[in-house]
Amino acid sequence: MWRTSVATVMLFALMSLTQAQDARKSGFDFMRPATQALQMDDTQNPGMLWVKDGQMTWAQKDGAANKSCTDCHGDINRMRGVAARYPQYSLVAKRVINLGQQINQCRTTQQQAKVWPTEHPTFLGLEAAITMESRGQPVTPPSQPLLADAQKRGETLFNQRIGQVDLSCRDCHDSLAGKRLGGNTIPQAHPTGYPIYRLEWQSVGSLQRRLRGCMTAVRAEPYPYGSTELVDLEAYLAMRAAGMRLESPGVRP
Amino acid sequence: MTRALVTVPKTAKRGEIIEIRAVVQHPMETGYRRSSEGDLLPRDLIRKFSCRFVESGNANDTGAMVFAATLHAAIAANPYLSFNLRAASSGTLVFNWEGDNGFSHREQVAMTVA
Numbered sequence: 320m321w322r323t324s325v326a327t328v329m330l331f332a333l334m335s336l337t338q339a340q341d342a343r344k345s346g347f348d349f350m351r352p353a354t355q356a357l358q359m360d361d362t363q364n365p366g367m368l369w370v371k372d373g374q375m376t377w378a379q380k381d382g383a384a385n386k387s388c389t390d391c392h393g394d395i396n397r398m399r400g401v402a403a404r405y406p407q408y409s410l411v412a413k414r415v416i417n418l419g420q421q422i423n424q425c426r427t428t429q430q431q432a433k434v435w436p437t438e439h440p441t442f443l444g445l446e447a448a449i450t451m452e453s454r455g456q457p458v459t460p461p462s463q464p465l466l467a468d469a470q471k472r473g474e475t476l477f478n479q480r481i482g483q484v485d486l487s488c489r490d491c492h493d494s495l496a497g498k499r500l501g502g503n504t505i506p507q508a509h510p511t512g513y514p515i516y517r518l519e520w521q522s523v524g525s526l527q528r529r530l531r532g533c534m535t536a537v538r539a540e541p542y543p544y545g546s547t548e549l550v551d552l553e554a555y556l557a558m559r560a561a562g563m564r565l566e567s568p569g570v571r572p
Numbered sequence: 573m574t575r576a577l578v579t580v581p582k583t584a585k586r587g588e589i590i591e592i593r594a595v596v597q598h599p600m601e602t603g604y605r606r607s608s609e610g611d612l613l614p615r616d617l618i619r620k621f622s623c624r625f626v627e628s629g630n631a632n633d634t635g636a637m638v639f640a641a642t643l644h645a646a647i648a649a650n651p652y653l654s655f656n657l658r659a660a661s662s663g664t665l666v667f668n669w670e671g672d673n674g675f676s677h678r679e680q681v682a683m684t685v686a
Binding site for chain 1: 575649
């Protein structure tokens with residue numbers, strides 16, 4: 320009998336320990352209840368319009384190979400857990416790539432079609448539809464030596480002061496998280512909701528678009544879409560958010 | 573590519589008040605904003621939304637108007653509308669959005685009332 324109670328006590332001790340240690344919060348937790356409600360309800364979340372487009376695109380034949388994603392991958396629900404691993408090292412690309420780049424890789428090498436242009440709505444829809452299959456799953460970056468290098472480079476970028484305002488990502492997203500900047504609450508910069516529907520954009524956008532926005536805000540020159548630097552930052556953010564639950568399509572102010 | 577999400581309960585009890593929700597993908601460009609190059613972005617709005625009810629067995633009928641709205645420039649992109657109806661009989665709800673530049677989108681959803 321006492322064995323169980325000791326075990327129970329230890330379990331509780333362990334649980335409160337992990338809870339006390341995990342002060343991480345999704346951007347969702349910093350939002351007003353009305354915005355949270357918009358994200359929580361798939362019948363209202365405008366991001367679902369893009370998802371629907373993506374789900375239809377999944378089954379459409381395209382490119383010189385005249386193949387659809389379904390032809391090789393089956394139903395989109397087979398993508399469960401995939402988004403939770405990205406960015407990851409790709410044997411085909413021989414570098415660390417994000418989920419969007421993986422989609423474009425299949426598009427060019429498998430479908431033999433043209434790459435989706437940056438922030439193309441159908442492309443974002445496809446990415447959101449695939450990510451939604453991992454909704455509720457923990458962010459789980461794989462352990463790969465070259466991914467670890469990218470995470471390290473990303474961490475350096477995260478800590479580096481940039482722009483005329485001379486602030487690092489960490490200055491805002493660690494030290495000042497929860498405080499207000501103009502009309503916005505500074506979140507902790509977890510990538511769990513991406514691609515997101517952002518009210519300010521009135522559309523869905525990628526994590527890279529968000530990161531570039533933060534760079535412009537401190538009057539730094541943003542890294543180009545698809546650059547190694549942005550993917551490195553994404554890899555670091557995923558590591559920093561490891562274990563947190565995916566929630567795409569997120570809604571953000 | 574226009575996409576819409578309409579939410580209608582599949583079944584309802586006769587007399588029950590049901591909630592209908594409809595979101596449509598549309599920029600709702602006001603005509604007052606400028607692009608990053610400084611050019612005025614042409615107005616592009618949805619002007620009208622309607623929902624008609626076609627009773628089962630009356631497929632050729634255009635049905636009865638059960639809800640309609642006029643939309644204006646102050647309404648956000650991807651407008652979301654929700655309204656309540658009293659379920660009277662089985663049939664199809666036909667949703668219609670119309671706007672500038674010949675914009676038109678239609679969705680229909682069947683509902684069983686028992």
